[in-house]
Amino acid sequence: MAVIIISFDLDGTLTTKEFDEYIWETAIPTLYAEQHNLKFEEAHKKVWSEYRTIQKNSLVWTDVKYWFERFGFKKRWQEVFEENKDKIRIHPDVKETLDKLKCGYKLILITRSPREFVDIKLSAAGLVGYFDHVFSTADFSRGVKGGSVFKKVCKILGISPAEMLHVGDDAEFDVMMPSTVGVLSVLINRESKTDIKNKTISKLGDLSAFL
Numbered sequence: 001m002a003v004i005i006i007s008f009d010l011d012g013t014l015t016t017k018e019f020d021e022y023i024w025e026t027a028i029p030t031l032y033a034e035q036h037n038l039k040f041e042e043a044h045k046k047v048w049s050e051y052r053t054i055q056k057n058s059l060v061w062t063d064v065k066y067w068f069e070r071f072g073f074k075k076r077w078q079e080v081f082e083e084n085k086d087k088i089r090i091h092p093d094v095k096e097t098l099d100k101l102k103c104g105y106k107l108i109l110i111t112r113s114p115r116e117f118v119d120i121k122l123s124a125a126g127l128v129g130y131f132d133h134v135f136s137t138a139d140f141s142r143g144v145k146g147g148s149v150f151k152k153v154c155k156i157l158g159i160s161p162a163e164m165l166h167v168g169d170d171a172e173f174d175v176m177m178p179s180t181v182g183v184l185s186v187l188i189n190r191e192s193k194t195d196i197k198n199k200t201i202s203k204l205g206d207l208s209a210f211l
Contacts, residue, residue, distance in 0.1 A: 009168025010111035017089040019087040057143040088124040097204040098130045108133040145173040147180040
């Protein structure tokens with residue numbers, strides 16, 4: 001059965017992780033430091049002690065609204081996102097690849113990123129309009145991309161899993177999990193961390209070998 005839909009992960013696959021890392025590691029601890037009159041290092045330690053009280057793969061872990069409310073920040077998360085959107089960057093091969101693929105395939109996004117992050121990333125990176133559908137695992141009340149998420153996406157789109165190819169940078173959630181429900185999958189290995197025989201590419205342009 002031929003592939004008609006190509007699905008992409010977002011963070012690490014299309015966009016760099018700089019924006020997310022800054023929000024969680026710098027922006028939030030900075031606000032906490034200002035609010036409690038603490039040095040940054042102490043605030044960072046306290047913020048991370050709070051992060052660790054939440055199960056890492058739960059929906060709350062990446063829910064920026066929850067954390068701003070929990071810490072009682074006066075500043076709105078939307079302001080913080082807007083002030084730091086210059087940190088949202090895409091990998092050099094992204095637009096060229098998407099432009100080519102969009103001519104022959106429907107492109108979708110399946111990401112763990114909450115909608116708040118997805119929306120500003122697509123807008124700031126100039127990727128709005130490339131994708132026919134954008135799915136966040138939060139849409140399915142899931143914190144990670146398990147096999148059930150891919151199965152539900154296929155059902156929504158009215159396709160067989162074998163008609164979808166998913167590409168992402170996480171060996172477990174972007175390769176193993178979609179494979180469990182019959183979705184074709186490819187690992188993009190930008191940092192030489194993991195290699196899966198016959199399923200790994202180093203740049204998006206190499207996807208053509210799987211189509």
